Amino acid sequence: MIELASPQAASKFRSEIKPTWCPGCGDFGVLNSLQTACATIGINPKDLVVVSGIGCSSNLPGFIHSYGMHTLHGRGVAVAQGVRLGNHGLTVVATGGDGDGYGIGVGHFVHAVRRNINMTYIVMNNQIYGLTTGQTSPTTTKGVKTKSTPGGNIENALNPLGIALMAGASFVARGFSGDANGLAEIMTKAIAHKGFSLVDVLSPCVTYNKMNTYAWFRERVYKLQEKGHDVTNMESALKASLDWDQRIATGVLYQVERPTYEEQDPAMAEFGPLVNHKLGLSDNDWKAVVQEFM
Amino acid sequence: MDIKSATVWIGGAAGDGVASTGDILAKTCSRSGLHYFAQSSYQSVIRGGHVVYQFQASSEPVYTHGDNFDLLIALNQDSVDYHIKSINKGAGRGFIFNSDKVKLDVSALPAGALAYGLPVGDLTAEFGRNPVMQNTLACGVFINLLQLSWDVFEKAVRDQFGKKKAEIADLNVKVARKGFEYAQSKFQPLKDIVLKGDGRPRMLLGANQAIALGAVAGGCTFYSAYPMTPASAIMHWLAPRSSKYGIVMKQCEDEIASINMAIGAGFSGTRAMTGTSGGGFALMTEAMGLSGITEVPVVAVLVQRGGPSTGLPTKTEQGDLFQALGAGQGEYPKAVMTPISVEDAYFSTVQSLNIAEKYQLPVMLLSDLLLSEHLETVDSEALTNKVVIDRGDVVDSVGADYTRYADTPSGISPRVYPGLEGGQHVAGSDEHDEDGTLISDIFTNPTTRVKMVRKRFRKMDALAKEIAGESFVKEGPAQADLTLVGWGSTYKTLKNIRLALEKEGMKVNHIQFRIVWPFPAEAALKELKSAKKAVLVENNYSGLFAKLLRQETGLSVPHHIRKFDGEPFYFAPLLERVKGLLNPGAPEVQYLVTAELDIPIKRVVATAGV
Structure with missing residues (x-):
């Protein structure tokens, strides 16, 4: 058990802007848990950068007191990696939704996972496109009727945790926004993890997803960590990622230590955070490089 | 009278070693203090296809890769068959080739031309008959025919193989020497061509290397890219020097990631740049707008090739002007630079990085x-x-009153880098207020929208002022009978045309644009309105720059010479067309085609390049 920071401690991450999400939206829980997790770790808001894509959930950077970027649909993870590579002294958290990260941005997601840049990616997975008023998403259950699939969705839902595991993730977790403390604990572990961490959050859309409601999830979620789950066992993690219809695993599915991108990049390993580098070419370097071209 | 330059072609299939042969001869020339200009006409295949590497070496400055050749090193039969019509007239002009494999009908050659056939098998028997030895042997012959310095050549060969492959270097030197001596005993050097270097070794590079070097010298420490011809060499130059200069070279999953990562790095306070060709740039355009509205600086290099779509993967074109000008949805301030030479590519890269950060916009x-x-x-x-x-x-x-997007008189709002207490803000892709609050989250206030758009565009006024006087170069007399107009890469060819016409006693001047956005409308109008006769030369079909010029100045240039066959302008045919403009009734628009490279397609091309 992690001793979580108090709401008062977490309040330093509160921004002046009130979230614009629908009352009851799962994303409120995600925001609160993220603020608690950051306070628990003891991050200074000036050293935190929260980067999002586009969608309801991607408005989150505006609601947390830190540096942030609100970017393009699907591109938040790419921008966030750039922020972290530009200054790896910063704590970088990317946030977004299932359409953003598993639909239009799925390419960036997979490659970010395999790179193992030390950052956290939180996906508020509500299995629907909310901001565009209710079309099917990559995680919409097969058969579900949405505005764009009036006869029922005929595509299979994507398994983000399985994809992350197969892409070589060093940290994969799932949380439920109806369990604030459990989610804050997972996020704390994710942000503290050295390497790329994925937290897929079951975050109900109370307006457009009438199937995957809080009640629906409450009947199914269980905590892996209470079942003696071995987080270093890939097979058990994959098995847990396949849970869905009957029961849904939450908690850390997989966590191993691997060298981060920052540790292995030749320039960053040699010089430290890019942002502090001395710029330009010295006279000696210049002489040598001119000779190279001779 | 002595001719001070030689035009040489090296022909072969991809995989025959055309490029490495060219490299050795290039180094030999540049280190001898000669001037050198090379262009390779190659195909999008790794092995096979037909490659022609063309260069001009001269005792005097050279501006193009030349026209017809004096010597052609033919590494295969095709190179003889395809190019026999492109030989220059004159004694000793000819083909250097492996007479064991390649047949040349001497009677097909013009008077005075020669077949420098080499019995490669016999000559290399003592060295083990490696097929690439024909290249080395030909180099030795070439050095002798043009009376270049053997010592400089030998060092170039040794440097190419490096100390680690000293044995191979030794072998190549021996083989080349064999060729050199064979030529000495069998052939006469070309008497009328005299290549005399001034003894000052020169740098040898193209704009890709100049851009990479400019990036490092200009303080860029993050370069992200996805491989794409013809921009990849920037990546290739930076990657092995990453830990030396402290620059991260990040190969990404696609160009969308490349530019978005560069923007992320820029937000963190790192000088960041990305680079690609037209297809990759098309994927980047949405993020150009992201840089524009979030005011996070980024530089994107766009190395154009023949389009549309994958088009001509290994051929040149100036076809992406409007793609750059119109990149992305909506309106945002931006700058577009079109460097005109290798030297300018170096300085333009530095300038791009400065403009991007000073004005907080994409360049x-x-x-x-x-x-x-x-x-x-x-x-x-x-x-x-x-x-x-x-x-x-x-x-x-x-x-406490800091706002990231403060509505300042210049439109430039002071930046902070993450990590600074009190500077916390969100850089928003949605329209936002001065403090970064997304206005779409509260109420899309029309007044705020107007204020913020105006703030961003105000930056263009200061930028336009800063670059006034640098947008184009003008060479030649203030007033002339003919004004040559171009943008970007055609500069040196047009300079060559101007100098040639000047030599013939004509009054010609030349205007070449190197920054096309913000467009220097007033200055351009002033220059061109008074031109007696002007011709706009560009490497595309529909006259993109002509359209831009008309859009910005209302001015229509009376004559246009264009080329969209994938090859650059060649000096001699262009000169002829330019001269023709002086005749009454000269056409308004005319197109050039390099018919010399109109060679038959014999084989199925196996792999498409990216």
């Missing part, structure tokens, strides 16, 4: 395959590491 740096991939000698004094690195208005302490 597009347009090169093309010709400029980026050709190779030329550059005086080392023409470049310098003493360049200004201007990070713009970045503050390292802020008061």
